[in-house]
Amino acid sequence: QEELNHFRNVQRISVTGKRVADPIRTFDELGEKYKVPDKLVENLAVCGYPLPTPIQMQAVPIMLQGRSLMACAPTGSGKTVAFLLPVLRDLKGPQRKGFRAMILAPTRELAQQIYRECLRLSEKTGLKIHLINKVSQAEQKFGEKSSKKYDILVSTPNRICYLLSRDPPVLDFSQIEWFIVDEADKLMEEGANSFKEQFDQILGACTSSSRKVALFSATYTVPVAKWAIRNLKGLVRVTVGERNA
Numbered sequence: 001q002e003e004l005n006h007f008r009n010v011q012r013i014s015v016t017g018k019r020v021a022d023p024i025r026t027f028d029e030l031g032e033k034y035k036v037p038d039k040l041v042e043n044l045a046v047c048g049y050p051l052p053t054p055i056q057m058q059a060v061p062i063m064l065q066g067r068s069l070m071a072c073a074p075t076g077s078g079k080t081v082a083f084l085l086p087v088l089r090d091l092k093g094p095q096r097k098g099f100r101a102m103i104l105a106p107t108r109e110l111a112q113q114i115y116r117e118c119l120r121l122s123e124k125t126g127l128k129i130h131l132i133n134k135v136s137q138a139e140q141k142f143g144e145k146s147s148k149k150y151d152i153l154v155s156t157p158n159r160i161c162y163l164l165s166r167d168p169p170v171l172d173f174s175q176i177e178w179f180i181v182d183e184a185d186k187l188m189e190e191g192a193n194s195f196k197e198q199f200d201q202i203l204g205a206c207t208s209s210s211r212k213v214a215l216f217s218a219t220y221t222v223p224v225a226k227w228a229i230r231n232l233k234g235l236v237r238v239t240v241g242e243r244n245a
């Protein structure tokens, strides 16, 4: 326990929550302890990621425990891999059940980047990832059965809300197990037509009882923390570096 506390201190990781998983120190541990398939671990090496960054050390095992998470770590600290890796492990392979994970980003550029990283990390898993580029294309693609072939959705919120509000809705989120919000501090800003309203609408469509939510951001903000504490069962909070808000 003392060694564990020391390790977290050195990595500047602080955790809040009950029975929080130990941080991993190498990606190789993921195979033994968390049954992460070899090909995922190999993909990390191919991407040029020899060792986990602090946020990856702590966020990945927490998400692999199946816990909802609020994670804060500085810009450039590897948050994208921290949420993609556990999602890719959890979904295993394609199942044709429709979207089982959704990643929300506040800008198109960011959604694009996440999508590209997801393609690289999911190489050889067979998982199908979709980025909503054009609403019109999405409407054709997801009509009735065809969206069943996709496993992961990456998008900005506005398009999703539009597609959900169609009659009949173009997207089915009833199978969503992981709802990931990147740059969650931006998505939680309140106000009319704000991201927060859209966020609520999207979350409301994720009706599965096994749905987990993971919120990632560069800074710790009180609105996000309050929302997470109030709404997420079994929440763990992780901060790397200063809790600067």
Ligand code: ADP
Residues within 6 Å of the ligand: 048, 049, 050, 051, 052, 053, 056, 073, 074, 075, 076, 077, 078, 079, 080, 081
């Ligand atoms: P953040 O979202 O925290 O700002 P990113 O996920 O965009 O950070 O990652 C920043 C950079 O670090 C990217 O270029 C990414 O490829 C790289 N990176 C991510 N994880 C690792 C790792 N374990 N080792 C080395 N580089 C990494």
Ligand code: ADP
Residues within 6 Å of the ligand: 133, 134, 135, 136, 137, 158, 159, 161, 162
């Ligand atoms: P872009 O966002 O670049 O305009 P999209 O393909 O995403 O392209 O959107 C195409 C069209 O879908 C929009 O011009 C608009 O008519 C409709 N649309 C998208 N989002 C919404 C929304 N939130 N409410 C109403 N209509 C929308």
Ligand code: MG
Residues within 6 Å of the ligand: 079, 080, 182
């Ligand atoms: Mg990021």
